[in-house]
Amino acid sequence: MATPALDLLLGPEGPNVLGAAVAEYGARLEELRPAEVNVDPSGAAIVMYVGEVCRADGTRTTEFLGATTGSRIPAGAAVVAGEYGGEPVEVGIWAWPRDPALPALPTASDPVLMAELFREFGLSDAEALDVRPRSYLPSRHAVLEVSDGRFQWFTKVVQPSAVADLRHRHDIACRDVPVPPVLAATPEGVIVMPGAKGAPLRTLIVDGDAALPSPEALESVLDALPAGLLALDREPSHLPMVDYYAGVLRCVAADEPTVLTRLAEVVEGLHAVEAHTEEVVPVHGDFHEAQLFADDGRVTAVLDIDAAGPGERSDEWATMLAHLSALALETTGRGRETADGYAAAILAHAERRVPAIQLRARSAAALLGLATGPFRLRHPRWPERTIAVLDRAMTWLARAK
Structure with missing residues (x-):
């Protein structure tokens, strides 16, 4: 290490x-x-x-x-x-749940205390709620599924300093895009939203049987992002993040020379790419299949808009393509075929909308950012999985020439 x-x-x-x-x-x-x-x-x-x-x-x-x-x-x-x-x-x-950076987590994870809070919000009159943790990034945020037997909600617990900004983002976006509205929030960090309709797009892809939103449907979601997001702070693009992504991977793979060799090749290739700026438009900031819910080919919910703001459309498509490339490596059979086929359809569509070389280079950079995933999630063969992701990044770079 x-x-x-x-x-x-x-x-x-x-x-x-x-x-x-x-x-x-x-x-x-x-x-x-x-x-x-x-x-x-x-x-x-x-x-x-x-x-x-x-x-x-x-x-x-x-x-x-x-x-x-x-x-x-x-x-x-x-x-x-x-x-x-x-x-x-x-x-x-x-x-858990006494995360010092998330002071609201003990309340949010307690069925009785949450029921009391929901009664104050006017959302439910239950004496106790069913509370199930769904995701947790220590000191950053937690997501919990909450139900009273009739209705379902999702509670996001964030640092107190993040409440106002996140609520503002949802208030701006939910008027034009199927972003869940904030139903209630506390200054301590509890944010309550309704349950999303449909099924996670990632699940639909892995299952390989359901109708998926067309690339045009995805673009309509991006086009609908409101101009009010342009007033928010801008997140960095994928290409300027290459050295940061590489620094993380060098840190975790210090004892894996094969990984480091492949990483050096990817970084050299990305440094050779000449970055071109595009028109600044409202962006989601982390637009990929795990952030979308869908039903019968329609996008029914757009989640996690923490990074929404001004940006470039190429990065939106690149994020989606990189995640689909990584997903194809994680799945087998019909799911892999669906992920690869969906990526090919989106690429063909996106290349008619944004500069093709930039799109492919940014997709490679986004994949570099995902290359720590096998280590992050403690896969038992994470070095081999990491090399597979870096190989996919090299494939995208080869297409960018």
Whole structure:
């Protein structure tokens, strides 16, 4: 590993460090599995674990645990300090739902407290709600599915400082695009939205049987993004992010020379691409199949508009094409055929709308950004999977010439 802290968190000593987090609550850590790892080029990391925890009364539960290093340690985390590999190391730790960066998470994950909050919102009169975690990025955000038996909602828990901005984005976009409206929010970080209609587009692609939205249908969603998004801060394009993406991969693959060799080839190819700016338009910022719901060929919901704002249309198509390329590597049979076929149809459409060479180069850059995915999700053969993603990026680069 590139840093002692990351080596510590993912190595055999990790359970000893994380055991301190659950011991604070009178419990004992029985098993620990790193489930997701996010790393900066500096080596600072956020690790989400799934742990088997034994409570004082003898009951066993499966729980999320979080650990952070370096600049990622949030205020309020319990910090374990010591030496590892001859260097000083500090690790911030906590057990779900007591994420110090997400103070609303304990309330949002409690069926009774959430029911009380929903009664205040006027959304439900239930005494308790069914609350199920769907995704969690420690210290960043959590998404929970909430139901009272009749209706379903999704609750997003964010840092308090992010509430006003995220609500503003939804208020702007939901008038013109099927972005879920914000039904209620608290200053502490709870944001409630209705459940999405249809099924995740990613699921439809993997299943390989359902009608998918046409490229024209996807473009109509992009065209409908409102001009009000242009007043928001702009996120960087894929090509200027190449060195950042590469820095992350060099950090996690420091002991994998084959990965580093292939990475160098991709970076060299991307640096040789001459970037051209395009017209600035409203963009989603992370437009891909996992962010869309669909039904009978129609886009029924557009999720996660945290990065929406001004940008270039090529990046929207490139993000979609890169994700479909990566999805094809993850699936087999009908799902792979569907992903590749869908990507080919979108590419043919998009190349008539934006400069083809730029589109292909940006798709390669976006794939580079996805190349840490196998490590991030702790795939047992992550070096081989990473090389496969980098090979796809090289294919896109070859098409850009």
